[in-house]
Amino acid sequence: MNELDEFHINYYESSVLYKKKIKKYHDRKIEKREFVMDDLVILFNSRLHLFSGKLKSKWTGPFIVMKVFPHGAVELKNKEGTRFNVNGQRIKVYTGKEEIVQEVVEAYYLDEV
Known part of the structure; x- marks a missing residue:
């Protein structure tokens, strides 16, 4: 039972790290657009x-x-x-x-x- 809990914890931690890495990559690719009046x-x-x-x-x-x-x-x-x-x-x-x-x-x- 303890091995199963450890597996779930490790899986959860690795998925959190993966999501952070993907978010960082995605945020880098988004163009920052700034507009001013009369453009x-x-x-x-x-x-x-x-x-x-x-x-x-x-x-x-x-x-x-x-x-x-x-x-x-x-x-x-x-x-x-x-x-x-x-x-x-x-x-x-x-x-x-x-x-x-x-x-x-x-x-x-x-x-x-």
């Missing part, structure tokens, strides 16, 4: 299914950062002036020209050619 950002939209296909971009925007909350949330404003809150991990700084992100998609079907 242009783009938003990752995983629910956008307007066009089927794997080649379309899931990033929409640009949006303007209006407020940065201390716990990682960010308040954004779109072109129409609507404000909404998003998780800071779902946005990244936009560095391109504003009119390129929202582009028109044309479809050419092979049976029409």
Whole structure:
């Protein structure tokens, strides 16, 4: 019985060490993103299914950062002036020209050619 208890204790200690090591590795790989007011950002939209296909971009925007909350949330404003809150991990700084992100998609079907 004592051997079984020792086995459980050793297993528990090794699992705790493993979890700490994995957490440390994971935390190193997370990008620390800091935003300031009036930054242009783009938003990752995983629910956008307007066009089927794997080649379309899931990033929409640009949006303007209006407020940065201390716990990682960010308040954004779109072109129409609507404000909404998003998780800071779902946005990244936009560095391109504003009119390129929202582009028109044309479809050419092979049976029409």
